[in-house]
Amino acid sequence: MATKNIEFVVNYVVEGATGTIRPIGRCGDHPIEVGDVFTLVYRNRPRETAEELATAAERIWEHPVALHVVEIQAYGRVLQELGEGMTGSLVLSGEGGRFVQPGFVLSVQHSS
């Protein structure tokens, strides 16, 4: 069974309405849809120099979460799906929002 890693790289986080957070950042290599549930947030070892940035990511911390995508916005519009590579803001509700920080990555694995 094939799996695809749905990810969202967080640039910064705005507090949303009660019980929600609004991370702003970039979608990874697979689209994010309303209804997806992020199950993990992780952090890579910080890469500072051009040489370090050219190397593969090394995960140094992770924590399970259960954050539901309840809204997606990009270009001032509400979308059903955020395409791969696109920037946008998400509204997430659920457990673990306090662990989502700038520079961290939200992740969920879907089976297909």
Add this chain to the structure above:
Amino acid sequence: MSTLGRFLYRGTTRGWPGSRSSQRLGITSASSDPLVATLFALHCYGVYGQGVVYAAKADDLQSLLCAGNVLNQREREIGLQMTCEEFQHRAIRECHALEVRQHLVDLGFKAHLPERLLDNEALNRAINLSPRLTSEELRNFETRFVGV
């Protein structure tokens, strides 16, 4: 809405039609900063093996400009009401990521330009850590890259 330089740049995979979402929106993102576009192209090169930078004349696209997206200030992003393929067709220059990188290295930006980027977190970090070109630096780049 105005752009700093005379060109808009888009770093991407050669021939990529854009994500389904961007196709539905009918918006293609470009940057007025070639360093940003080059970082996107280096990401495409690192992940997909092909990365190019397209340059189009900003004057030719004025009627298509729209607001950029949520990180537009950091990325000097300009939204364009056109498809990715239309941008490619209207570009006056297409160049491999490594060749554009070399132009920018020659202008003193080596410390901000990895030889490739392998993931989206590295791309975000490279954008956040790098400076944006000044008007003078943009002119120097345009002279080297586009020959104007």
